[in-house]
Amino acid sequence: MSADPYNSRVREYFANPQHCGDVADGATGFFEDQGMRIRLTAEAVNGSIRDMRFRAWGCPHVIAAAEAACRQFEGRPVAELEQFSTAQIMEDLAVPVEKTGRILALEDTVRSLGQAITDRF
Amino acid sequence: MTADSDFLYLDYAATTPLDPQVAQLMQEVHTSAFANAGSTHRAGRRSAAVVGRAAVQLGALLQADPDCFLWTSGATESNNLAIAGAAKIRAHRGKHLVTMRTEHKAVVDVFIALEKQGFEISWLTPDANGHVSSEDFEAALREDTQLASIMHINNETGVVQDIAALGAICREHDVLFHVDGAQSVGKVHMDLDTLPVDLLSLTAHKFYGPSGIGALYIADGVHIEPLMFGGGQQRRLRPGSLPVDLIAGLGAAAEVAGNRIDKDLEKFTTLREALWRGIQDVGGLQINGSPDSGYPGILNVSVDDVEGESLLLALEPLCVAAGSACNSQSQEPSYVLRALGRSDFEAQSAVRFSLGRPTTRADIDIAAATYRNAVRKLRDMAPERVA
Structure with missing residues (x-):
């Protein structure tokens, strides 16, 4: 028997991502492994993230999680990037446990973006 | 539809x-x-x-x-x-x-x-x-x-x-x-x-x-x-x-x-050809199986630079089978396609279209357009490789 593997939020973020793209000359966080690639770019002004975008090659949960991260942190202080919660994303997007490693990879990418922003802005 | x-x-x-x-x-x-x-x-x-x-x-x-x-x-x-x-x-x-x-x-x-x-x-x-x-x-x-x-x-x-x-x-x-x-x-x-x-x-x-x-x-x-x-x-x-x-x-x-085997085979041959022609624009396609002599009711295609699970979701409302087709709940690459020499990524990006008596030319046109749009969308979303 097949149940829908995606909740409504995954379906919405996957079908209509609002943050897919690049921030020109932005700071970058990048990850490639485990059958996925994520690039996060962002620009910060006065310690806050003004614009944050993603590009992703991976399963729908990875794409939706990248969109969720952009929605969460855009407009927030750069320091909050450290507060990325894998557990919260897993719950919000009903990510199957076997994909935990992919969300942890996104967490690493978000943190590396935070470091890149700190270095750049 | x-x-x-x-x-x-x-x-x-x-x-x-x-x-x-x-x-x-x-x-x-x-x-x-x-x-x-x-x-x-x-x-x-x-x-x-x-x-x-x-x-x-x-x-x-x-x-x-x-x-x-x-x-x-x-x-x-x-x-x-x-x-x-x-x-x-x-x-x-x-x-x-x-x-x-x-x-x-x-x-x-x-x-x-x-x-x-x-x-x-x-x-x-x-x-x-x-x-x-x-x-x-x-x-x-x-x-x-x-x-x-x-x-x-x-x-x-x-x-x-x-x-x-x-x-x-x-x-x-x-x-x-x-x-x-x-x-x-x-x-x-x-x-x-x-x-x-x-x-x-x-x-x-x-x-x-x-x-x-x-x-x-x-x-x-x-x-x-x-x-x-x-x-x-x-x-x-x-x-x-x-x-x-x-x-x-x-x-x-x-x-x-x-009473209708010949009629069905003739129809599927025409429709499969139309489907194959209709999706080729995206490039990077590979037919899994025998392009010329296979059963015409099935077209199995792998595509470069697209992740298979996302492709299936992007193809909705098409009901097709994935490259993990023997058990569609599994994301493991198909052992059948691996046996044909396909890589894990090629096998995972595979989609099996299988045609039936109710399938029409209009269905094929919708399917081809949906496939093209899905592949382009996912490629547009992807970052370039670093290495």
Whole structure:
């Protein structure tokens, strides 16, 4: 028997991502492994993230999680990037446990973006 | 996509809808021939006559003696019964068996189970187009080989094996030849009067008959052991009261299929070509299977730079199968496509379109446009590789 593997939020973020793209000359966080690639770019002004975008090659949960991260942190202080919660994303997007490693990879990418922003802005 | 549905079904290799004529007949049989076909009273004899008629209809489709069929629950059971039943009854002569790496799980897992019971299995690897050559097949046979099992049409790729040639080799070597015909019966012409096939598995729901009913053809003079025990029905080889309405449905579906095989093949050939032409713009495509000689109701395509699971979601509302198709809940790359030499990524990006009687040219145009849009969208979303 097949149940829908995606909740409504995954379906919405996957079908209509609002943050897919690049921030020109932005700071970058990048990850490639485990059958996925994520690039996060962002620009910060006065310690806050003004614009944050993603590009992703991976399963729908990875794409939706990248969109969720952009929605969460855009407009927030750069320091909050450290507060990325894998557990919260897993719950919000009903990510199957076997994909935990992919969300942890996104967490690493978000943190590396935070470091890149700190270095750049 | 019909007005009353919110999806476009192109997964007819997984299952087919019940033919309306078949459904009507089954409803009639359900009330008019409800008695146990094994009973000797008048009502039972009426049910037995319905079962007999279905056997004649199936025999007509396959040019086979109607007495050679056992009714089963479907192709999985038929495969189990044929392979395990034949291997065990001939085990005293030898324990070597031959099959292919691209068989359906309903065959693969039987051989794995037999391997654990002391049988030795030779697993043939197909060429890049999915075929096993007569030379490779014959080379795998040994003095102690008792059974070879090769599927006629592959469920994922549509590759058609030359069962006439392979069966002839088996006859020369006194090896039983089993064919999994789940994807071929009712879809292509088969003449068991001339084909050197000893055992043939089939299931009704692949050719617009009901689910839960199949058959195993056992050629005259071929012996197998039963896997189940109970009443004495069906020569004690497959006990249990017969589901008369389901059997009637299988027989009716076989008759309908026999009257339209050529028409369906011609239509699918045209539609598959249109689908293939319609998606080529995206580039980086690779047909899995034999581009020229496969069964025309199936088109299996891999695409570069696209992740398979996301592709399937982006293709909604198309109902197609993934490259992990033997179990669509699994994200493991298809072992069938891996056996054809595809990489994990190529196999995972594979989509199987399978066409059916209701499929129209308009459906194909929608499917092609949906596929193009999905591939472009996912490629646009992806970051460039760093290395």
